[in-house]
Amino acid sequence: MHAICGGFPTGASIQWRMLAADRDDRVVGAITARFFSGEVVRSQVHAYSLLETSGPVFREECELAMAEMFAAAMRENRTAAEISHWATAGGRHAPLVAATVGRAMEALTAAFDAPIGVVAADHRRGEVARLLRLGGVPLGRAGKFALPPFGHHPSGAWLRLLLVDAEVFRGRLRAASVADLALLREHCPVISTA
16 A cells, blocks of 8 residues: 655645555545645635535534634644545455554644644544544534534535544654654655645
8 A cells, every 4th residue: 555645735725635545556545634824714624515404503503613713723823724535445454544544644734833623524434433532522612512413414424523633633643743744755655736
């Protein structure tokens, strides 16, 4: 298995996509992240589109919670981020592929200033439990309450918005992110339009 990493500037953010490929160069895993250097542009955050089919009150609470999180990141000179579009091909190697693309993305976060971001995780695939074990917390409004899971009608997924702090995540993984980033740069072809 090998990986390809691509960075694409999209206005105020840089979108990174990691692809894991097998010996036959078939993509067997992928993950995407957007890191915002300044103001967070709503149209570049995938989680907003996931909320389009939810009820108006719930959607507003989620949007306010994300706006609060992004604003807090900017106030604290942290990099606001969103992780999305992770997927693995089925089969017996799927857990290894998922761990590999996740670890590669974790390594990439070392290139940014204390990233903190949002992720929409699927309860039915075990993503929520795994991210909670690694330090993710349910996204909430100003620490008052956590937002509940919601059904994404087009896909049938049962999603939950989680807040993931890269520092906490690394600590739980016991990851050496700077060393992992150097390893990623050394072994992963990087394609960039920047």
